[in-house]
Amino acid sequence: MSSYTETYKQTNRSGRKNYLYLTLVMAMTDFKVKYDNSALGYLWSLLKPLLMFGTLYLVFSVFVRWNVENYKLYLLLGIILWNFFAEVTLNSMVLLEGKAAILKKIYFPRWIIVISSSLTSFLTLFFNILVFFTFFTISGTRFSVSNLLLVPYIIELYFISVGLAFLLCALYPKFRDIHHIWEVFVQLGFWATPIIYPVSIVPQKYHTFIFLNPMARIIQGSREALIGPGGEFLAIPNHIIIISFAAALFFAGLFLFNRLSRSFAEDL
């Protein structure tokens, strides 16, 4: 009978070779819904991060006065990257409930849901980076070739976020309150990562702890790539550390997700 099962799996695979297309269509429909199918919808969605940026900028640039060169850009970049991380990981849990109706009725590999939603967020990240470059140009900073060093950080950021999204999404049906717990962690992470404050104000002895967090390394590295000055975070060892983190998270997430996603249709 095993040959029967094998044929089943084979035909299922060859009969359903459009997973890539499905992923893209899902991402696009979600993107359109998110921004109400209009450019103004996107502008509207910028209000939240810009307001957040404005408030923090007011507090820490006018009231507190960090001594950071280009603090505006420094802060904005941190917020944009962190928001992507927060959005992908938090959305992974919400979207499972949103897609419950489909999950219960049609078979398709469950990872498509997580990937397509991460692509939607990635598209948002892309536009946000364009907005960042607008500020970048306005503030009179010059472009240079080293700006391209941002690209590997974005890729690493993507895999870390998606890996965590897989983990959280897999656990969510059994532990619903993990969503609230993760929200708290995202809050904590926002302050534990040098996003609004410069690393220089952190006493040297705590640096090891701060940079145990791969997000801190990514954000710091991106800043060095775009705003400068270039430093240790642009160097290869930093990438090796981040990539190890990203790979471990991604594969652990994918593994757990594949184990647990088979019962999604029953648990939701």
Place this chain on the structure above:
Amino acid sequence: MIHIQDVSKVFLLPHERKTTLRQRFVSLWQKNTYEKFYALRNISLKINKGEFVGIIGKNGSGKSTLLKLIANVFEPTSGKVCVNANVAPFLELGVGFQWDSTVKDNIYLYGALLGMGRREIADKYDWIIEFSGLERFVDAKLKNLSSGMQVRLGFSITVSVDTPILLVDEVLTVGDIDFQQKCYDSFMSFKKNGQTIVFVSHDLNAVEKFCDKVVLLENGQIGEVGNPRIVLSKYKSPERI
């Protein structure tokens, strides 16, 4: 084509369902108590290529669970389900739409969910719109359509897929007479093309009219299987009530 071997599906129904860490923490010292519910018990069934099979039975007899097992949405607790072809499932109402998107976007999304590629959907797009009778509503958001229209759309996309096996679960009761007729017509052409249809319904007239074979489920077990007239008369006979 579809081979179901000694399949059981057990749902563990906890007396108190724990879905959060908090609940688990609070009741750390309490024992979990379950009710074991056999939705299906040792079912064996063979459906050949080109057969039109009806599944009937009372509420809770396991009809939908059986379809979900064939559609690979559920995994059997024990036994084996072998389906050696692509399946287009059409299960229950509401299907899997994105409510805030337009009819057009939903056709592409749902078509992709059923395994079609972009070109294939584009080719069938006009046919789907015409069959569902939604020409005027292409750009309307799905949530603004009536439930009948939504079902029509879902069904139209499903039957447009070139699939060897079609699973239909109790949906046609929502459409009006004209649309029901259209559905039955398309069933007939499916049958002519040698496609396999598994059809769950309480509409016994339709079952008798279309099906080659009828499966009667009773409390998760096969009560009777075979010729529609014989199975139906057994189902309807008073001593079973």
